[in-house]
Amino acid sequence: MVPDSVAALAASLACPGSSWRSWAGAWRRPRIDSLDPVRDGSRIAVLGNCQADGVAQSLRLLLPSAQVHLVPFDGLGRRYGSLERLKADLAPFDHVFTQFFPEGFVEGGNVHALGDNDPRLRLYPTILFPGYQPDMVLVGDVGALSASRLIASPTGPYHSAIVLCAYLEGLGLEETVKLFRESVYTRLGFYEAWNVAAAELLGSARDIMFPLEAELARWSRRGCFMHVLNHPKLFVLADIARRLATEAGLEPLPAQVEDYLPDDLAADVVWPLYPDLAVHYGLTGTMLFKDRARRGDPKLYDLRAFIAASFAIYRRHAPEALGCIRVAGWRANPAVRALFRA
Known part of the structure; x- marks a missing residue:
């Protein structure tokens, strides 16, 4: 896909x-x-x-x-x-x-x-150019073309489609961490991005x-x-x-x-090049998500911290407010949705 x-x-x-x-x-x-x-x-x-x-x-x-x-x-x-x-x-x-x-x-x-x-x-x-960061999405009323209609993430307006889909499918933190692997990226089309x-x-x-x-x-x-x-x-x-x-x-x-x-x-925000994707391009990757610098030093989230912070934000919103075209497409596809239930 x-x-x-x-x-x-x-x-x-x-x-x-x-x-x-x-x-x-x-x-x-x-x-x-x-x-x-x-x-x-x-x-x-x-x-x-x-x-x-x-x-x-x-x-x-x-x-x-x-x-x-x-x-x-x-x-x-x-x-x-x-x-x-x-x-x-x-x-x-x-x-x-x-x-x-x-x-x-x-x-x-x-x-x-x-x-x-x-x-x-x-x-x-x-x-x-999302080729290096194919997991990045916006969440909320994207069609309104206004930042005020978007749901904020731990890193500005940018969300992980994998994390959002896992949350909507009811997965926990550790189950979501395990989704960040080569076989899942392949099925989601990330290597084609x-x-x-x-x-x-x-x-x-x-x-x-x-x-x-x-x-x-x-x-x-x-x-x-x-x-x-x-x-x-x-x-x-x-x-x-x-x-x-x-x-x-x-x-x-x-x-x-x-x-x-x-x-x-x-x-501003720096999104990581995931290690399994980096290997595909002959590069070195990381799983550190950087928020924009406000006062003092910027904040770095490792994968678990980023997922936990994202879940905390999502819990403050009704599921129908967490709109994302890509995630909606994944959840409508039984084969893809099965990845988030394995």
């Missing part, structure tokens, strides 16, 4: 933690960063989800004279009110690099309406004329290149930034960005 389509997760995972309905709020013009007098080169606007900050930081490092301004998708409509106001705010920039955004982000159209007849605009891909994720990522990148075949091969040689399925490691975002700059006719420095900048997304 191949995991649910990466494309089906794309909308809900564009940037967990932000509400896609926030565009309906009152418009308030944001304060634009003051121009750096030392940076008198190209003016670049970078629009996007939680990945855009890494792209913008990389561009600032690679293009020392460029003025790079980040425009987060989070609250885009609330801040600008309409597409025309957003266009007006972007008018002074020489280059506009943006990820795709759909109708509803800002009144007046999607990203194609923003870039209509504008040669400055260049789309860059949203990196969504990498190829599915690669096909989805490469296809979506080709759709916006930003093919990633060479980059994906290079990233894969460095091991697991994702912190979670929608948070790539910094070197991934740096490669995208470097390519955006080069294809725009700019001259980025020959620097390895990760040698000079912190990886801010590493401060």
Whole structure:
């Protein structure tokens, strides 16, 4: 059974933690960063989800004279009110690099309406890749496209499908621990997830004329290149930034960005590459789940602690509130459901 389509997760995972309905709020013009007098080169606007900050930081490092301004998708409509106001705010920039955004982000159209007849605009891909973490799911009212409608886990919005299914099937802690093994992963299609994720990522990148075949091969040689399925490691975002700059006719420095900048997304949730899956890819795995750092040091859960904390959360909700398309599919399939009753 191949995991649910990466494309089906794309909308809900564009940037967990932000509400896609926030565009309906009152418009308030944001304060634009003051121009750096030392940076008198190209003016670049970078629009996007939680990945855009890494792209913008990389561009600032690679293009020392460029003025790079980040425009987060989070609250885009609330801040600008309409597409025309957003266009007006972007008018002074020489280059506009943006990820795709759909109708509803800002009144007046999607990203194609923003870039209509504008040669400055260049789309860059949203990196969504669950190949290394195929057990990750969202739980709750995913269709609402709002973080407030999701059930929190011990690690932000991310849950283990195996743990949730085990809970709904009435399994205990030790029974659930035993499900984390190669034979179960095989039956659930986890070993097929990498190829599915690669096909989805490469296809979506080709759709916006930003093919990633060479980059994906290079990233894969460095091991697991994702912190979670929608948070790539910094070197991934740096490669995208470097390519955006080069294809725009700019001259980025020959620097390895990760040698000079912190990886801010590493401060958020980090989901493990399970050891049995890691062996399949010739890598080293772990079963340590990292919560996002809030005050002080981040918290690490081993498998038993993560399961226990997840069960404690689930007990506070009615079973019907624990919605998850993948788990519902597993429970509707007698052969798969039998795994959780063996």
